[in-house]
Amino acid sequence: MVATLGWKTGGPGGAGRLLAVENLEVVYDEVVLVLRGVSLTVPEGKIVALLGGNGAGKTTLLRALTGLLDIHDGDITKGSISLNGKRVDNLDAPRLVRQGISQVPEGRRIFAELTVEENLRAGAHSAPTGIADRFDRVYSLFPVLAQRRKGTAGFLSGGEQQMLAIGRALMSDPRYLLLDEPSLGLAPQLVQQIRELIVEINKGGTAVLLVEQNAHMALSISEHGYVMENGRVVMDKPSAELQQDDDVKEFYLGLHKEGELQSFRHVKHYRRRKRWLS
Amino acid sequence: MTRLLQSLAAGVGQGSIYALLALAFVIIYKSMRVVNFAVPGMMILGAYMVVYFGNVLGINFWIALLLAILVGAVVAFLIERLAIRPMIGKPVFAIAIITLGIDVLLRVVTSDLIGTNIRNIRDPWGLKTFNLGDVVIQHRRVAMVVAAALVCGLLFLFFRYSRIGLAMRATAFDQEAALTLGISVGTVFALSWVIAGGLSALAGMFVATGSGIDQQSAFVALKALPAVILGGIDSIPGAVVGALTVGIFEGLSNTYQIQYLPFLGQNFAQVVPYVILFIVLLVRPYGLFGTPEIERV
Ligand SMILES: Nc1ncnc2c1ncn2[C@@H]1O[C@H](COP(=O)(O)OP(=O)(O)O)[C@@H](O)[C@H]1O
Ligand SMILES: [Mg+2]
Numbered sequence: 001m002v003a004t005l006g007w008k009t010g011g012p013g014g015a016g017r018l019l020a021v022e023n024l025e026v027v028y029d030e031v032v033l034v035l036r037g038v039s040l041t042v043p044e045g046k047i048v049a050l051l052g053g054n055g056a057g058k059t060t061l062l063r064a065l066t067g068l069l070d071i072h073d074g075d076i077t078k079g080s081i082s083l084n085g086k087r088v089d090n091l092d093a094p095r096l097v098r099q100g101i102s103q104v105p106e107g108r109r110i111f112a113e114l115t116v117e118e119n120l121r122a123g124a125h126s127a128p129t130g131i132a133d134r135f136d137r138v139y140s141l142f143p144v145l146a147q148r149r150k151g152t153a154g155f156l157s158g159g160e161q162q163m164l165a166i167g168r169a170l171m172s173d174p175r176y177l178l179l180d181e182p183s184l185g186l187a188p189q190l191v192q193q194i195r196e197l198i199v200e201i202n203k204g205g206t207a208v209l210l211v212e213q214n215a216h217m218a219l220s221i222s223e224h225g226y227v228m229e230n231g232r233v234v235m236d237k238p239s240a241e242l243q244q245d246d247d248v249k250e251f252y253l254g255l256h257k258e259g260e261l262q263s264f265r266h267v268k269h270y271r272r273r274k275r276w277l278s
Numbered sequence: 279m280t281r282l283l284q285s286l287a288a289g290v291g292q293g294s295i296y297a298l299l300a301l302a303f304v305i306i307y308k309s310m311r312v313v314n315f316a317v318p319g320m321m322i323l324g325a326y327m328v329v330y331f332g333n334v335l336g337i338n339f340w341i342a343l344l345l346a347i348l349v350g351a352v353v354a355f356l357i358e359r360l361a362i363r364p365m366i367g368k369p370v371f372a373i374a375i376i377t378l379g380i381d382v383l384l385r386v387v388t389s390d391l392i393g394t395n396i397r398n399i400r401d402p403w404g405l406k407t408f409n410l411g412d413v414v415i416q417h418r419r420v421a422m423v424v425a426a427a428l429v430c431g432l433l434f435l436f437f438r439y440s441r442i443g444l445a446m447r448a449t450a451f452d453q454e455a456a457l458t459l460g461i462s463v464g465t466v467f468a469l470s471w472v473i474a475g476g477l478s479a480l481a482g483m484f485v486a487t488g489s490g491i492d493q494q495s496a497f498v499a500l501k502a503l504p505a506v507i508l509g510g511i512d513s514i515p516g517a518v519v520g521a522l523t524v525g526i527f528e529g530l531s532n533t534y535q536i537q538y539l540p541f542l543g544q545n546f547a548q549v550v551p552y553v554i555l556f557i558v559l560l561v562r563p564y565g566l567f568g569t570p571e572i573e574r575v
Binding site (some may be wrong): 066067071073076093094097098102103104105109110111112113114119121122123125126128169171172253259 | 367441444445447448452453454455456457458459460461462506
């Protein structure tokens with residue numbers, strides 16, 4: 001508990017610069033309550049993991065953080081989002097990007113008809129000055145993108161598309177990078193590569209909120225982790241502790257070791273029997 | 279042979295007008311998936327504005343044209359802001375009906391301004407011609423082709439190299455992804471209407487060259503619709519190719535149909551665009567250059 005508090009204020013010497021979600025409630029179509037009071041913090045410069053099964057509300061939380069609820073007919077009905085103490089939940093998407101919050105959406109969503117370079121240039125839309133430096137940084141992080149610079153993005157492989165999606169988000173020079181299931185659908189060695197890239201990006205000072213179903217990968221590089229279920233945060237602990245937690249082991253880490261299909265069925269069954277919050 | 283070339287020249291000229299109008303349709307469609315049936319109204323308003331600034335106020339033709347394009351752009355901007363933007367997210371059909379209503383409104387107002395007579399503009403081309411060998415070509419046809427080519431070139435450069443042009447292409451492909459990058463989708467919508475408004479006004483001026491405009495002239499713009507569908511409603515090169523195809527076949531039909539296919543009756547050229555459209559859609563339902571999927575996820 002004490003450790004958690006220390007961590008939340010940014011650790012020793014930290015100025016308490018962070019992205020904070022407090023008691024957030026989100027409703028779709030004015031009736032569907034999806035987030036039921038979520039609280040979460042991402043301190044500047046850290047990696048935070050957010051775990052949870054399908055439909056837990058992870059993507060909805062990211063939409064709330066990046067001003068995308070509007071286009072999904074979603075609304076924040078309670079709670080707040082603040083950046084370094086200032087409320088930002090009323091800002092639209094372009095302003096939030098200019099505040100340094102950038103999202104890599106679920107499913108990559110690269111502009112398949114544009115070239116790799118054009119995708120990156122579009123990523124720099126909100127920060128057109130100093131674009132050359134950011135191109136250099138992204139190309140050195142992802143040399144494969146430099147090679148395919150003039151190629152049509154739609155022809156990249158799944159892993160390369162994920163790198164392009166991350167590179168594109170980095171082009172706005174964010175202080176907070178929100179990644180929505182970057183390992184989804186990637187082969188294990190590519191997941192490994194993405195994992196190392198996230199660490200590398202974080203070393204450059206960018207805080208990362210890593211939404212994952214691959215708990216193994218997410219907890220291995222994050223400092224703190226949250227587990228969401230049914231629109232609520234049901235666990236909130238340092239990642240090292242979460243890795244040792246029996247429930248997490250059984251739900252997520254177990255799933256990673258066994259054969260995927262079999263364990264998935266197993267997990268579903270297990271979910272029905274026991275909930276973390278009941 | 280002379281007759282064929284002459285008819286082609288007229289067709290390409292007319293096709294260039296359709297191209298400007300087709301681009302107005304496509305640019306709006308691409309940015310916000312709205313079929314803008316107000317293009318005829320926007321076009322005739324632009325044409326009248328050239329009459330108004332050039333003849334009523336007596337301003338120099340080129341400045342009058344510039345002002346008319348400006349008015350067209352501003353009116354389009356207002357339409358988008360006041361009537362279309364609040365409807366975003368509503369069924370496509372509902373928005374299409376609204377644009378139809380706006381079209382009627384614009385045409386009624388402009389008809390009133392035009393009055394019952396034919397109104398001419400003081401364009402530098404008139405019905406003057408020059409000879410290329412035996413082929414007689416109207417100056418205004420050349421102007422139309424040059425203008426359309428220039429517009430295409432500028433649009434190409436704009437979409438390829440400018441920051442906001444790229445943002446428009448990104449938004450056209452995936453609106454939500456564009457939003458995650460901080461692209462202001464509202465600005466993209468507004469700009470697409472501004473461009474379409476300006477293009478419609480320019481096309482209107484060309485419609486008014488030669489024989490002037492009257493209360494029926496707006497209907498010319500409806501032929502841009504088959505051109506657009508022909509090319510594929512989300513394709514800019516498609517719009518241009520579709521428009522030229524329609525223009526050329528219309529020209530050929532004007533020249534040859536009465537002679538060779540008299541049983542089709544007088545004025546068959548008027549329905550030629552729709553006949554071509556029908557034939558092409560039988561083979562390629564998404565147009566010549568359109569994207570096969572109906573909707574992207
Ligand atoms: N646009 C929407 N309208 C209504 N319900 C939605 C919408 N998007 C997501 N939901 C619902 O909200 C819940 C959480 O979804 P989501 O945030 O995507 O979860 P996760 O990313 O954790 O899988 C799900 O039950 C989903 O069906
Ligand atoms: Mg999700």
